[in-house]
Amino acid sequence: MALILDTEPLRSNPDYRRLYAGYTLSNVGSQLAVVAIGLQVYELTRSTASVGIVGLCALVPLVIMGLYGGTLVDHFDRRVVGLIAQSVAFVVSILCALQAWTGNTQVWVLYALVAAWNAAYAVSSPARSSIYPRILRRDQLPAANALSVFAMNASMTVGPLLAGVLVDWVASSRPTPSTP
Numbered sequence: 001m002a003l004i005l006d007t008e009p010l011r012s013n014p015d016y017r018r019l020y021a022g023y024t025l026s027n028v029g030s031q032l033a034v035v036a037i038g039l040q041v042y043e044l045t046r047s048t049a050s051v052g053i054v055g056l057c058a059l060v061p062l063v064i065m066g067l068y069g070g071t072l073v074d075h076f077d078r079r080v081v082g083l084i085a086q087s088v089a090f091v092v093s094i095l096c097a098l099q100a101w102t103g104n105t106q107v108w109v110l111y112a113l114v115a116a117w118n119a120a121y122a123v124s125s126p127a128r129s130s131i132y133p134r135i136l137r138r139d140q141l142p143a144a145n146a147l148s149v150f151a152m153n154a155s156m157t158v159g160p161l162l163a164g165v166l167v168d169w170v171a172s173s174r175p176t177p178s179t180p
Contacts, residue, residue, distance in 0.1 A: 005150055006143035015135045016144065023128060024151040026089075030117070031159020032166075033096060037110050039167065040100065044107050057111040058118045065122035073126045082127030088120040 009016045041051050072081050096113050104110070132144050 005146055007147070009136055009140045009144045009147065013136060013140070016132070016140075019128065019131065019135070020144075020147060020151065023148070024155060026086075027152055027155030028159045028162070029093070030121070031155055032163045033093070033117070035160050035163035035167070036100070037096070037114060041107055041110055044105060044110075050107060053111065054114055057114045061115045061119035062122045065119040066125075069123040070126045072123060073130050078127045078130045082124050082131065085120045085124035085127060089117055089124065092117040092120065 010020060038051050038054055041054055042048070044050075069085075092113055096117075099109055099113070129148075132141060136144055
């Protein structure tokens with residue numbers, strides 16, 4: 001039993017390499033957003049329960065659209081479904097940045113953005129997974145699945161870690177108010 005990942009699909013297949021890189025970077029960005037939205041909700045409400053509602057707003061569309069994501073991929077061209085779902089996630093990411101830059105004070109906006117992003121993810125995930133058999137040899141599929149799990153787990157570590165470093169960096173770069 002190998003103790004390290006089989007990276008053969010990454011080494012031999014440029015299409016898979018691009019898909020994997022995009023998937024990994026997208027997941028790191030998603031984890032950064034999870035931290036940022038949680039912090040923003042807490043800043044607006046000073047309520048941990050409100051931050052918990054963010055998780056509910058993520059879970060419900062993930063479950064509902066997760067039930068239909070595979071059906072959409074099976075019924076329509078999986079590349080088109082994946083492209084549309086990723087486009088929705090991209091637009092939601094831009095809207096997240098815009099609402100932060102414009103000083104949004106409405107928590108429901110954040111809840112709606114979280115719900116929309118998770119609905120898009122629930123559709124794009126089966127679309128991405130269904131593309132693997134089309135671009136990889138059959139013997140490479142187990143390695144590709146293991147690499148996907150590794151990418152997700154690494155993203156769930158690196159994303160929040162990077163978010164914490166960025167939050168600390170921004171907080172330390174702000175001038176502290178002087179006390180009389």
